[in-house]
Amino acid sequence: MAKINEDLNREREKCSFNVKELTILMDGGPEKTKERKERENFMISKRDTYAGIPEDYLSYKEQYEKAVKKSVIVFGLVRRLQEEGKTTIHNYRDVLGNLLRASDVSTGFPLALHYIMFMPAIINQGTDEQTARWLPRAWDCNIIGSYAQTELGHGTFIRGLETTATYDPITKEFVLNSPTLTSYKWWGGGLGQTANYSIVVAQLYTKGECLGVHSFIVQVRDEETHMPLPGIKIGDIGSKLALNGINNGFLGFNNYRVPRNQMLMKHAQVLEDGTYVKSRNPKLNYGAMVFVRVVIAFDMANYLSKAATISVRYSAVRRQCQSKAGEQESQVLDYLTQQHKLLPAVAACYALKITANKLWDTFNTVNEELLAGNLQRLPEIHALACCLKAISTYDTATFIETCRLACGGHGYMHSSNLPTTYSSAVAACTYEGDNTVLLLQTARFLAKTWQEIDNETGKLTPTVEYLKTTKSKGFSHKWLNTTDNIVYGFEVVSMRKIASCVQNMQKRVASGMTFEDAWNMSSIQLVAAAEAHCRVIILSTFNSEIKELTKTTSPELKRVLSQLVDLYSVYWALEKLSDLLQYTTINHEDVDGLRSWYEDLLTQLRPNAVGLVDAFDLKDEMLNSTLGSYDGRAYERLMEAALKSPLNSEPVNHTFHKYLKPFMRGKL
């Protein structure tokens, strides 16, 4: 064991609370912590089998090949857990989450979609018969699936998809076609070279009528030879900002036939004669979309805690500039500007995780109601998941980049793992629904709620109840610099923004504009209103959940967590000062007060900064960072990582003889 950096030792001694207590609190109990650690250690145990030259040095093709090799090893471990009965179809998502977090997935897994999308689609959309036929094969990896929805020309707007599946009652088959270049499926993970099956989303035609998009199980490659089947055009879409091991692919069909029983028919059906039987409730599919978006919020909390851990530890180790002449240079973590960059990011990790947890519970409740036929809360939960996905991805990407930049030039090195963490997280801003489009969906729900607010006699659904309370209380509450009041201030902002949007739209419509044009003209404000709503949700959830959770914790931990909540709320109050000044009674003096409160909070949290990131309990193998490891040997690791460069394995690169030398002699 190499020595631990002195500065980090000192930081850990200074920590005022029990780091383990916090870890257990966030895991949800000592049992959960134990389980998680076991799984993580299990995953890490196989790392040697796929070590070697770091991915960053490999060619694109080699990266893919290594990712396949890794996948097979990692998912082999998953299978072992299956065999030992430690995971079932019902909890494998949870298990997978832990496993993926623990394994070094810098380029992503080409088999991930098989687990995350292919199998769930069969479970959620297949009939009992279909599930019985396909799920065991998928579960055992006899077949490997992908999920193909997005097309070259269409993403977020699903109704615009062009791939067709036309029912042929004579052969009792669907005929799949890609009528245009823009209708090629594009982006499916693992679809390029890895999967032999895929769920394909296509416009269903039967008896000459288009019935909208439906899902089909489609075989794309031969199970033995892996050759693409006739009528299938399939390949890799090329290199990306990150996640180059995922093997995103394209897929086109030319009169490709699949049997009738490969349309997933739990909800809607096509009978043998081509008769279409509608889904009892066409909105049931929303459930799966909501689900994926909640999972994304969890992913974001994970990515952000990595970045926060790396940059906080590095800032404790890095020394730069003397604050006072004659003294040792200061740790950069002692600079208030550095704390301003990092501590809100640390607070955001906790806020996101706690909000995602809460949303997860709400989602499960609503899902049970859904299955029981009660759809009342579906629009609300859908609106909630939309804005939470958008804001959690956007905030996470922004905070990660701030953490990266806070590490100066060294944060630009791949070996810090900060660039990859950013590039991987930022992908979520556009996948599973573009953020702007999602925020506009939330805004649509809010505008509708607002328009009906006075007709509604009873209570509104819980997450929008505040619109009514703030409206009836009027706008003139007295501002106080407290977290409870900041939450209230944000509620007023959100309510006023929605009110103002609706009013503006009504004015525009009254002046002769169509509703749609008025909507488009108001969209900048609508997006802002949806964001404000989401801020209310995150702030109030974080605030109330921490109050609840700390009822049973030690007083030391309670103090730190309350400071964290305060920091988070004051940070956002200052970030959104424009809105508060526009819509609440906050005045110049209050603002000055907020600023000094914020600076005080940074100073108070400073001694616990390292403890707060240690509590994320991310092993070095998971951080995969020269700058952020537990022992703080940042410079040693930077040099060790550099020496792994294949360019450094030879003193003179052959280009010297080929180009440089001739040039020096004037011959080139």
Next chain:
Amino acid sequence: MSKKINEDLLNERKKCTFDMQELTHVIDCGEQNTMKRKFIDDYILNIKELWDDVPEEYLSHKERYENAIRKAFIILRCLREFNSSSMQVSEHRTPTNIYSIQDGIFRNVNPLLIHVGLFWSAIAAQASADQQAEWLKADSKMIGTYAQTELGHGSHLRGIETTATFDPETDEFVLNTPKLTSYKWWPGGLGKTANSCLVMAQLCINGTCHGLHIFLVQIRDYDTHEPLPGIKVGEIGPKMGFNTADNGFLGFDNCRIPRSNMLMKNVQVLRDGTYVKPKHNKLAYGSMVLTRVMLITDLANQLSRAATIAVRYSAVRHQSQIKSDEPECQILDYVSQQHKLFICLASSHAFRVVGLWMWNTHRMVTADIHQGNMEQLPELHSLACCLKAVCSRDATSLVEQCRLACGGHGYLLSSNLPQIYNYTAAAITYEGEYTVLMLQTARYLMKSWKNALEHEPLPANVAFLGAYIKRNYEQWQSSPEGIINGFKDIAAGKIKTSYDTLQRHLRNGLDPEEAWNLSSIQLTDASEVYTRSLLCELFWRDTKQTCNTVSINLAVVLEQLGELYLVYWALEKHGDLLLYSTISRNDIELLQSRYGELLALIRPNAVGLVDAFDIRDEVLSSTLGAYDGRVYERMMEEASKSPLNAEVVNESFRKYIRPVLLKNKM
């Protein structure tokens, strides 16, 4: 080029109300420069070896470097042909886009960038006449770079640890790397390419340290290219971008160089070890300031590339209906999309204007310095700091905004947006980290405020502080001039507030460093808004001037862009305006609707405005942004270049996947 141009783009171009070429000439600073740029483009585009069959991003780290080196020497030869003496006179260091074709050839960066761009000019600036005569020969074998930053020290120069100790017996300097943290780290071209290096080190004579000086050190044998004894050199590994820059590390173990290898234009060490001080200790600032100034123009160019790609793609891409009975509309018609993109257009022009203004200011101040007048140096330095910092940060977030505005397709490297982001983002931390630079400007602002309080004369760019102290608040006006005044009010208000905070901490007994640290969030904030006021004022002033010299149709559009920039920032900072100016809540709502009007006015000219940047497809290197708008065709063509698609079944199927499929069947 027989292939058809996308219908939507054709329509957009028909709608354009101004003469694009006229604007191109404005951007290039004259028709002659446009011609020159096009000549260079054509010349280089005709060299077939410069274009890759397999795009660079599919290669391994090592192959990329080797490929880039191959091209770098072709380019170097071209530069010599364009300008026989260009090795010394780095003419293309004036702010210009005439060599922008290089952005297309190196989708990353030219590994000889420092050799061409900095090495020779640093020698010209810091070496004595004798030294220059010896080193700047046409047949020089030196391939050089410049090593300053160390593993443990970046922006804080005084902390640099590498030592150069004078040995009077042998008349040599002995270079050493005392610790791991003192390894030089980051210089471009240092890893495998350069054989010579300008090294910043602490000069020690007879046990006295005289601070940082520059030494020319040969690090590799000219003939075999092997590292010389006492030299440990290598590359630092993969990065977010700049992966062909060959950034390297360098350590010394008693490496000896002749005394005459210290750069001695301003300072000397004599044979007996006597140290002759420079006449002025700020003379070394010059090249740092210059690099920051040049950077602003480069940022403008990068932003115009990203904006061109995103705007053209948004004209071609159709998605969702605004009205349910109409066909899907161009995403450029969504106001939320215009909100993301048009500010990028305006900012690119703003940075171009400010970059040029800084360049001219720099030239004037440098001329003064040669006359022995250093008076304006602090102001120049403070301007270069904050403008570099804010422009790099804005450009980076706007490039990312362009990328995200292209949805998932902006994540593909074939869009080139990720590379432009990775390249631009580096500028936030190199050549002075953002916060450090902002605090340097803040220091200047604190001094200026003190001078204002004491009614001392103030330089032009901070003269508003004096006015602020005397003036009563004016009635808010939503005109461009009114917004500029509003920004000055915010700047002055924040400068005053942070000054008062600083004083309060000092009165409470804190020492100056602690007081400074505790005020630093407010100080950076004050610097930022001061920079905004500069950007707004300079851009608007230039816009008004330009509008007097161009045709009326173009003037109308340029004025819209200028106003958009001001209104955008007024809305972004409207909280500050509420706190520090006389703006009312109602004025803000009026600004919001004005902003909406401006977006609508600019919309028909959006494609014309990016066409006027006149960036060739080869320079854009983007599937989404090409002139003909054949977005989807190009995406498919580029995908087919993936080596994974060159074979129907990849061998990993046989090696890894098949065993899994089979094992579970049994």
